[in-house]
Amino acid sequence: MRHVLDIVDLSKEEIETLLKRAEDIIDHPKLYRDACRYKKLATLFYEPSTRTRLSFEAAMLELGGAVIGFEAGTSSSTTKGETVGDTVRTVSQYADVIVMRHPNDGAPYAAIQRTEVPVINAGDGGHNHPTQTLADILTIYKKQGRLNDLTIGLCGDLKYGRTVHSLIRALIRYNNVRFVCISPKELCLPDYILQLMDENNVEYKITDRMEEYMADLDVLYMTRVQQERFDTRAEYERLKDCYILTTDKLLTAKPTMSILHPLPRVNEIACDVDDDPRAAYFDQVAFGKYMRMALILELIDDAEKGNAAPERVKILTDKRCDNPRCITCREDLKPYAVNGKSGLRCYYCEALLK
Amino acid sequence: MRHVLDIVDLSKEEIETLLKRAEDIIDHPKLYRDACRYKKLATLFYEPSTRTRLSFEAAMLELGGAVIGFEAGTSSSTTKGETVGDTVRTVSQYADVIVMRHPNDGAPYAAIQRTEVPVINAGDGGHNHPTQTLADILTIYKKQGRLNDLTIGLCGDLKYGRTVHSLIRALIRYNNVRFVCISPKELCLPDYILQLMDENNVEYKITDRMEEYMADLDVLYMTRVQQERFDTRAEYERLKDCYILTTDKLLTAKPTMSILHPLPRVNEIACDVDDDPRAAYFDQVAFGKYMRMALILELIDDAEKGNAAPERVKILTDKRCDNPRCITCREDLKPYAVNGKSGLRCYYCEALLK
Amino acid sequence: MRHVLDIVDLSKEEIETLLKRAEDIIDHPKLYRDACRYKKLATLFYEPSTRTRLSFEAAMLELGGAVIGFEAGTSSSTTKGETVGDTVRTVSQYADVIVMRHPNDGAPYAAIQRTEVPVINAGDGGHNHPTQTLADILTIYKKQGRLNDLTIGLCGDLKYGRTVHSLIRALIRYNNVRFVCISPKELCLPDYILQLMDENNVEYKITDRMEEYMADLDVLYMTRVQQERFDTRAEYERLKDCYILTTDKLLTAKPTMSILHPLPRVNEIACDVDDDPRAAYFDQVAFGKYMRMALILELIDDAEKGNAAPERVKILTDKRCDNPRCITCREDLKPYAVNGKSGLRCYYCEALLK
Numbered sequence A, B, C: 001m002r003h004v005l006d007i008v009d010l011s012k013e014e015i016e017t018l019l020k021r022a023e024d025i026i027d028h029p030k031l032y033r034d035a036c037r038y039k040k041l042a043t044l045f046y047e048p049s050t051r052t053r054l055s056f057e058a059a060m061l062e063l064g065g066a067v068i069g070f071e072a073g074t075s076s077s078t079t080k081g082e083t084v085g086d087t088v089r090t091v092s093q094y095a096d097v098i099v100m101r102h103p104n105d106g107a108p109y110a111a112i113q114r115t116e117v118p119v120i121n122a123g124d125g126g127h128n129h130p131t132q133t134l135a136d137i138l139t140i141y142k143k144q145g146r147l148n149d150l151t152i153g154l155c156g157d158l159k160y161g162r163t164v165h166s167l168i169r170a171l172i173r174y175n176n177v178r179f180v181c182i183s184p185k186e187l188c189l190p191d192y193i194l195q196l197m198d199e200n201n202v203e204y205k206i207t208d209r210m211e212e213y214m215a216d217l218d219v220l221y222m223t224r225v226q227q228e229r230f231d232t233r234a235e236y237e238r239l240k241d242c243y244i245l246t247t248d249k250l251l252t253a254k255p256t257m258s259i260l261h262p263l264p265r266v267n268e269i270a271c272d273v274d275d276d277p278r279a280a281y282f283d284q285v286a287f288g289k290y291m292r293m294a295l296i297l298e299l300i301d302d303a304e305k306g307n308a309a310p311e312r313v314k315i316l317t318d319k320r321c322d323n324p325r326c327i328t329c330r331e332d333l334k335p336y337a338v339n340g341k342s343g344l345r346c347y348y349c350e351a352l353l354k
Helices: A012-027 A050-062 A084-091 A107-114 A130-144 A162-171 A191-199 A233-243 A271-275 A281-305 B012-027 B050-062 B084-091 B107-114 B130-144 B162-171 B191-199 B233-243 B271-275 B281-305 C012-027 C050-062 C084-091 C107-114 C130-144 C162-171 C191-199 C233-243 C271-275 C281-305
Strands: A040-045 A066-070 A097-102 A119-124 A150-155 A177-182 A204-207 A219-222 A258-260 A336-340 A343-346 B040-045 B066-070 B097-102 B119-124 B150-155 B177-182 B204-207 B219-222 B258-260 B336-340 B343-346 C040-045 C066-070 C097-102 C119-124 C150-155 C177-182 C204-207 C219-222 C258-260 C336-340 C343-346
Touching: A012 A130, A012 A281, A040 A050, A040 A084, A040 C050, A050 A066, A050 A097, A050 A119, A050 A130, A050 A281, A050 B040, A050 B066, A050 B084, A066 C050, A084 A097, A084 A107, A084 C050, A084 C281, A097 A107, A097 A281, A107 A119, A119 A130, A119 A281, A130 A150, A130 A162, A130 A219, A130 A258, A130 A281, A150 A162, A162 A191, A258 A281, A281 B084, B012 B130, B012 B281, B040 B050, B040 B084, B050 B066, B050 B097, B050 B119, B050 B130, B050 B281, B050 C040, B050 C066, B050 C084, B084 B097, B084 B107, B097 B107, B097 B281, B107 B119, B119 B130, B119 B281, B130 B150, B130 B162, B130 B219, B130 B258, B130 B281, B150 B162, B162 B191, B258 B281, B281 C084, C012 C130, C012 C281, C040 C050, C040 C084, C050 C066, C050 C097, C050 C119, C050 C130, C050 C281, C084 C097, C084 C107, C097 C107, C097 C281, C107 C119, C119 C130, C119 C281, C130 C150, C130 C162, C130 C219, C130 C258, C130 C281, C150 C162, C162 C191, C258 C281
Parallel strands: A040 A066, A040 A097, A097 A119, A150 A177, A150 A219, A177 A204, A219 A258, B040 B066, B040 B097, B097 B119, B150 B177, B150 B219, B177 B204, B219 B258, C040 C066, C040 C097, C097 C119, C150 C177, C150 C219, C177 C204, C219 C258
Antiparallel strands: A336 A343, B336 B343, C336 C343
């Protein structure tokens, strides 16, 4: 564990360690409140994400550490043309661990090339957001008492929902986890995720009606369906209410089911549901903070021990990545590739190279 | 004392407690410098207010606590459509006390509906700004030695000046406080404030000339007269200099008079006046910090004791608030009313419901 | 030492003290980590400068102190028309030392008129930036072991490069320091700097080719050449590569030479050079932090002892400064002058008064 850029950078065992540590923090917060005294966290937010930023800042402060950083619109070095690599290398002179949010896919992989300080990816475009998944996992674990033997409903925008993909990739490593995919056809899971579930013999069902398998679910993971994602306005009008969770739709649900949402919500969960004991999304906020505390502790500890992460094997290539959101479209980076499914993929954003 | 959204949320006794506490902090700052160790204050500024934000941050730091938060333009959750209620409930997982500034009248009343953490209103549109009034009160108390038996000049924009209204509402609870209202006719006090003074048998005089009662004043509270508030440019040109305080105009003033201003000033107090011993407006800045320290301490203390505030009785209504600046115009909130002067008023912004 | 607005506000002896203190901090960081406990630094950034701001914040945090402040675009008092003097006087109620960055030349001189708290200039327009020069000096001292007997190459935009002028003004006070000025003719050093070197019998050479004196250099100080600074695009195309440092151009350089750059760079130093042991620009970042720690410590210490700085003698004048970037163009300030080279100069921005 050195940098955490993708949820699968963490093994099942490492996630187990983080879960145990987070639980210990929850039970004994005072034991940790000076754990990072004299340490500094840098939050480099190239695009705004108040919730994620405040969660990391609260996490570091509850460990007794301090925080520096910038937010979108306040970073001048970037407007002056500095690369993320130079910024991160500069900031590594000021901080013990760096948290980075960036609008371009793969930006953190460009950032870590020359830094000695552990970097946490707090979201890179539509690519990864591993600490949201850590929050989701702890919430499921605390609410359901296990990560095996679960039926998990995923509802809303499953096509573009980065948090959904990441959660699936994390949970297919556990035993007997089944998914119910609830979305309009336009917004169902991308092929590579379906393929991944097939390869791992993970059972899943697909529906466009939230109520259909409601009674089976241990977890209902809600996400927002944005109007602009539909083909036509008529289609949006026809379907939009299907993906709004109301107390009515919960009638058949198990009393022990947990409702999760990465937040912020707009209207996809009615406010009445907030009072239902199954609503877990505000607890999820707190659990996210505790998992970030656990992660910061582990990374600083590892860095002090000099533990280096095994870097991903990268290959110099002459193919250009044609993902328009890739960091390589913004910065002049060495064209590296990694061996992946269906051939060479961009080292940074993991898009297939053609 | 649980949330402080309006100066009249604080009884005379509670204000007395805060004054005594602030004085003790001034006299013995070292006794307080670890009082909030391991506590966090969140500053949620939906519109910028550097002065108020820095005052709260300095206050919390001088109590040994830490600060997280956001400023206008840096909050992403809001642009994503999150309600103030959801934001405050989320942030309540990260902080022990929340300070909130919002451009819409009544926003903090929407925000507190589901939060367990004490909320302080740091200004909601043209509605309330109770901690400015606390700063004003401590300044008067420290400079004049009392809050009874005072003649207080209020000068400038008395129509829209939120701080002036709030100061009047706070001080009419003391004995023998008289007001001299100095403003152009267009900008005199609103009827409901005049009515309030009448009902409380508070003596007041109205003039459009600053010098007229200068010799009587114990306190001169200056505010800015903005050009756009006048009916015509000619009217503005004719009157503007009347409301600029110069050393000349102070010739007849008592040597013990105190000049207050909520700041920032533009030109309504000439810089020469800064050197006059009666100028109290920079001391007022420091006093504001000490009152905020006292308030944060009280609220955290109360929250730890589990003291709940008596919530205002609210009535579900079918009338819509038609104040265009009310938070109900921005968010889809339950239409609550409170019983007030002249009939039902909006629970959030206190505008009369028609 | 009270305010530090210009590098020559610090005598050679004071710089020596800061160098020794910075070295001691580097060697014994734990001895300093609570040195500013209970102290606050305010960072008032009227224009963004992420790097400088983070360096000061990291410096204060590593001394155990706390930080408040604002960044460009987030300060509301300024947009409301407050003067820098009023802002600084207000903030002096909240902080023990103030760091100020401003787009207008001379702004810090306007700011200090009524404040009791030490102010550090973190850049005022194209005028001064003394803490960058402190970073440069410590880097040279640590890498070369001395500040006398040095040949220093200055490369790039020497006309507008504020850091270059400041470095020259600081180093001409040492013995046997020679400069090699490498720039296109359009961007050579301004006359007053050449004159200053002449008056101090400082040897310098002028060239437009980086390689010409490369073998002689102990230090190569790189800066960026912006396209818009050239007279014609053809001229830019012809010259631009001359001022890009590559591994090739280093072939004749001494193995002990140090390459400095104030950062951020765009492309004026090729990334390959980063791996060369002579590359000192990321170390320079860390040295900047240590010098800022030393400076903060000295200023707070001095302020506690009540040491007042000898203020520059200023003369009331009826001449107006016609530097369009001067703070006097933005704020209505008293027209002060100082006696300088070639006659009266603006007290604020030091432009010659005509």
